[in-house]
Amino acid sequence: MKTDPVERKPLWREEFSIFKADEKYVSRRQLTKFLTLTSLGMFAGNIWILAKSWMYKEPSYPVKAVAKVAEIPVGGVKLFQYPGPEDQCILVRTAEDAYVAYSQKCTHLSCAVFYSKENNRIECPCHEGYFSIKDGSVLQGPPTRPLPRVVLERRGPELIAIRMQQEPEG
Numbered sequence: 001m002k003t004d005p006v007e008r009k010p011l012w013r014e015e016f017s018i019f020k021a022d023e024k025y026v027s028r029r030q031l032t033k034f035l036t037l038t039s040l041g042m043f044a045g046n047i048w049i050l051a052k053s054w055m056y057k058e059p060s061y062p063v064k065a066v067a068k069v070a071e072i073p074v075g076g077v078k079l080f081q082y083p084g085p086e087d088q089c090i091l092v093r094t095a096e097d098a099y100v101a102y103s104q105k106c107t108h109l110s111c112a113v114f115y116s117k118e119n120n121r122i123e124c125p126c127h128e129g130y131f132s133i134k135d136g137s138v139l140q141g142p143p144t145r146p147l148p149r150v151v152l153e154r155r156g157p158e159l160i161a162i163r164m165q166q167e168p169e170g
């Protein structure tokens with residue numbers, strides 16, 4: 001019986017060595033395969049993250065009437081829920097034709113903030129965190145982030161909440 005001069009190893013022998021000494025040996029082909037598959041996996045993961053961040057870039061908010069202009073006197077306050085039924089907000093009429101609204105949840109540890117008319121600012125009773133009535137920025141205390149603002153629009157006799165704004169406009 002004739003044998004092939006160049007003896008060929010079966011493929012399974014290259015992939016699964018039966019010799020203990022060869023077990024730790026990684027061929028160039030195996031390394032290339034590993035690197036290619038890892039790179040493809042990372043590429044696919046990055047595409048997934050990019051697509052997800054692109055899809056959820058702008059959260060959508062409901063457009064909702066939150067108060068009637070006539071029901072709040074100058075310096076008066078109204079509480080309402082926005083954007084969801086659990087999201088408590090505070091609206092303050094700061095002048096005859098000026099209104100501001102913020103999330104009522106303190107950005108420190110989520111205590112309910114209130115409007116202090118004598119100090120003309122929003123205050124948190126838990127750790128004396130104070131926020132500007134103009135833009136919700138932190139004036140004093142442990143909070144490091146401003147109060148999220150509810151963007152309002154006046155439509156005739158009503159004040160309409162149109163979206164949330166996380167940072168004051170620069």
Ligand code: FES
Pocket residue numbers: 106107108109110111124125126127128129141142143
């Ligand atoms: S919870 Fe508001 S200052 Fe701490």
